[in-house]
Amino acid sequence: MAHISQLYIYPVKSLGAISLQQSEVTSRGLRYDRRWMLIDEKNRFLSQRKYPQMSLFHLILQENGIKVTYQPTGQHIIIPYKPQTNTVVEVDVWDSLCTGNYVSEEVDEWFSTLLNITCRLIYMTDDSLRQVDERYAGPGHITSFSDGYPILLISEASLADLNTRLTHPVSINRFRPNIVIKGTEAYLEDCLQHFEAGGISFYGVKPCARCVMIGVDPLTANTGAEPLKTLASYRKVNNKIYFGQNLIHKGEGTISIGDELNIKQLGDAAIVKVVSVQV
Template sequence: MTNSLSIQDIYVYPIKSLGGIRLAKATVEERGFKYDRRWMLVDQKGVFLSQRTTASLALLRVRLESEGLTVFPVSNSTDQIHIPFDQVGEELAVQVWDDEMLAKTVCKQADDWFSRILGKEVRLVKMPESTVRKVDPKYAPNGEAVSFADGMPYLMIGQNSLDDLNQRLEEEIEMNRFRPNIVFSGGEPFMEDTWDEIQIGDVTFQVVKPCARCVMITIAQETGVKGKEPLKTLATYRATGKKVLFGQNMLALSSGELKVGDKLVPMSYK
């Protein structure tokens, strides 16, 4: 029943492809939750890094503090770098998939720390407010912007959808494989596929399209080890054409604050 739907978890991923942070509440902004994917690592050509090519990014944890971010490897929490929210340097042209945009470098100390930890030359950049990266116009009726996320500001998954998948796997997996922003409890598996517009608390979201999954979901976030699951099993019952679908991408149609425990109400259906 839809009247039993509520927000179970809220996640942000301040640095693209690094560990996520579970929050009790989050501020809804057009390009994603506040702090979500506002930083990322790039190579010497300015191209984004992700777990697809650098699985060890999964082993870097991020802590959200009052003045900035603290990052540390799982293996040694005392080896850490602090990144103040307002620390930026020079402009740098960067690339996320086919999108090119201007970012700001953070500092040489951060570049050196991440390069040492990852064993290759990288730079840490931040998206300034002046950089407006547009969502693909066929999915953004109001010309919405997005952060350094792959393409959409918000990703939502029902806990029962993961439970359904886990019943088909030999070994259960955690929700963190899928890197959602919003996890809701209640209802039937994959009922999120049927929604067009929803309201959570005082905020309205457009449910835009299903999320096509890639090899990144085969990386265990606790170990950084790649396998074949859950992509192999999902492909047997969640494939449309050549895409394997799990979770729903969304746009925020209003701003506000979301809290764990907020009720989710479907307003219209596809």
């Protein structure tokens, strides 16, 4: 039976993941997911695409905020759950304009020193409503500072299939999913149009296009051509390489590891058919 096997959030866009046993699902995705984001002096967001060392920041949810530790040195800081300033800034996330509040000068200085770039941390407040792309989802669906959609889903079977094609297997963390499912065939998520879990309806709206960021090893920050090179050999359509399914949802509540998927609707795969592995 298909079920949720792993849950992840990424409170600060492009920093490390937090693994959860359960998560509250809010109107804009999993609670705390990508509500914070680092920006440079020109209000452009920072990501591992340019700064792979961002993967080396480890995050833990605490009562007084999010503890962020820079793994190479052990230095840490607490990000408060609410910003300490009222200063609002407009930012652009992949041609999607939205706003955020500066968090604090102390946090800005800490990240600027460790990343060796002048940057500031912003938080998306509840009144900042960033609409997802209406070409793929109707109006009223919002997200935080994600690349485009509130939730990303990948199956363990898809990762397992990819790893049979790689010389050096990779972990699921390369792909930064929110929901990982088990008990399906590989790439079922390509066809997953509607399912329920935890009493919430989820809808697959657009396969996730991949970039060089999945070449960053989240444990070392080393970069390489894989797994993007291998994915391109069998998951490329119209010059884009796909792995995973973007979701929107209807309803709020809690989802947990072990929750079964009640699959309501499957469609035709938008991705090229899986080819056999040549041994």
